[in-house]
Each structure stands twice: as structure tokens, then as C-alpha cells.
Amino acid sequence: xxxxxxxxxxxxxxxxxxxxxxxxLREVADMLDRLARTGETGAIDLAALPLTPxxxxxxxxxxxxxxxxxxxxxxxxxxxxxxxxPGIWWITHLxxxxxxxxxxxEVTPIPDMVPxxxxxxxxxxxxxxxLINDLC
Numbered sequence: 001x002x003x004x005x006x007x008x009x010x011x012x013x014x015x016x017x018x019x020x021x022x023x024x025l026r027e028v029a030d031m032l033d034r035l036a037r038t039g040e041t042g043a044i045d046l047a048a049l050p051l052t053p054x055x056x057x058x059x060x061x062x063x064x065x066x067x068x069x070x071x072x073x074x075x076x077x078x079x080x081x082x083x084x085x086p087g088i089w090w091i092t093h094l095x096x097x098x099x100x101x102x103x104x105x106e107v108t109p110i111p112d113m114v115p116x117x118x119x120x121x122x123x124x125x126x127x128x129x130x131l132i133n134d135l136c
Contacts (some may be wrong), residue, residue, distance in 0.1 A: 005113070015054060016052050016053065016054030017052065017053075017054050017055055017058055018050065018051065018052050018054075018055055020049060020050060020051055020055055020094055021051065021055035021056070021058045021062075024044060024046075024051075024059060024105075025059060025063075027044065027064055028044065028063070028088060028105055028107060029109040031044075032085060032087055032088055032107050033106065034064060034107075035087050035107050035109075036087070041106070041108040041109075042106075042107050042108075043101075043104050043105065043106045043107070043108075044081040044104065044105045045102070045104055045105060046103040046105065047102055047103050056103075060090065063083035063084060063085065063088060063090065063105075064084030064085075065081055065082075065083065065084060066081065066082030066083050066085070066086065067082060068081065069081045069082075070083040070111075070114060072113070072114075074098045074113075075095075075096060076093060076094045076095045076097075076098075076101065077093075077094045078091065078092070078093045078094070078113065079091070079092045079094075080092075080111055080113075080114065080123050087107055087108065087109060088105065088106075088107055089105070089106045089107075089108065089111050090103075090104075090105055091103070091104045091105075091106055091111060091113075094128075117133070
């Protein structure tokens with residue numbers, strides 16, 4: 001019997017977990033420890049990993065929800081929520097049709113996309129001054 005004739009059965013358990021979620025949880029814990037000790041930030045692209053829907057649900061349940069939620073509209077919606085562990089953020093990006101196009105766990109004091117960009121601040125200042133000049 002050749003190797004191509006050996007039957008292979010993949011069983012990822014009745015719960016649908018692949019085992020990858022627990023490894024990601026350990027990595028997130030290491031990243032949070034580095035953030036606390038050194039200020040080093042990091043991110044994990046969940047879409048780039050072999051996760052089942054059950055893996056994502058398990059990971060989401062373990063990380064929980066914190067006190068902060070942010071919604072943004074940037075060529076599609078972005079939803080950001082702090083997990084139950086300060087410094088760990090779950091970020092989901094949707095396209096204009098509402099389909100998910102990216103999902104990340106970011107370990108940082110504040111997600112990179114949240115602070116206003118300096119160019120945007122300059123444009124905002126100019127617009128506000130034009131408004132004020134029109135009013136007076």
C-alpha cells in the first residue's frame with residue numbers, strides 16, 4: 001500500500017476548535033506583558049491565521065469586553081472595542097457593503113487608527129477658522 005492510499009481523517013473535535021485560539025491567547029498575554037514592561041506594542045492579524053469560527057468565538061469569550069467601544073466610518077465601518085484586559089483591543093473592519101475585510105487584536109494603549117492625524121488636524125483647524133470668520 002502506497003502513502004497515497006492511506007486514509008486520512010481530520011477531526012478537529014466536536015466543539016470545532018482547532019487548538020490555535022489557545023496559542024493566540026498565550027501570544028496576546030506575552031504581548032501585553034511586553035507592553036507593560038517596555039511599552040512595545042503589537043498586533044495579530046486574525047484573518048491571516050487558520051482559525052475556525054469556534055476558535056474566534058472562544059478567543060472573544062476569553063478576552064471579554066471592556067469599557068471602551070469605538071465606531072469609525074472610513075470607507076466602511078470599523079468597530080474597535082477594548083477587551084476586559086486594558087491594552088488589548090479587538091478591531092474589525094468592514095467594507096462599504098458590510099462584509100468583514102479585516103480582524104485584528106492590537107496590544108497597545110490606544111489603537112493606531114484612533115488618534116487624529118496631523119494633516120487632518122490642520123484641515124480641521126482651517127475649516128473651523130473659516131466657519132468662525134463667516135459667522136463674524
